[in-house]
Amino acid sequence: MKKLDAELAREILDSAHNAWSRGDVEAMLAYYDDDVTYWCNAGSLDGIPYIIQGKQGLRTFLRSILAVAESATATEHFQFEDGIGRAKVEAYIRHRRTGHVLSGCYRQIVTYRGRKIVRLDEYHDAAKMAAFWRMVTCDEAAENSKTAEDSQ
Secondary structure (H helix, E strand, O other), rough: OOOOOHHHHHHHHHHHHHHHOOHHHHHHHEEEEEEEEEEEEOOOOOOOOOEOOHHHHHHHHHHHHHHHEEEEEEEEEEEEOOEEOOOOOOOEEOOOOOOEEEEEEEEEEEEEEEOOEEEEEOOOOOOHHHHHHHHHHHHHHHHHHHHHHHHO
């Protein structure tokens, strides 16, 4: 079995991103350890990081995103040393109901155990993400209000 090197680590991360871009959560999670920790700096509107422990929690989180949006990600730049990858990722997300789009780059720090991702830290533009989700929420509320008025 080939030892985890920069090429294999990049291949694992790229494969996970490709599966996400196809909307295949199970294929994506195949690259993650059962004990994975997901950490995101842009987890909530109050600025507290979002942390998920375990593959089942990550599965639930990812499915909740895909239920309301389509998304694609791709590794743009990757460095690997001592079992840790550092990546710059291009991302696109489109909210299905409102059509709003958020695109840009974010950073990932990926910790591997063997050939699996055991920890994934993501650093997004938190203000930009919060503004996007506030806009989606506001527009959905306005649309729901208009639909309720029209049905009366």
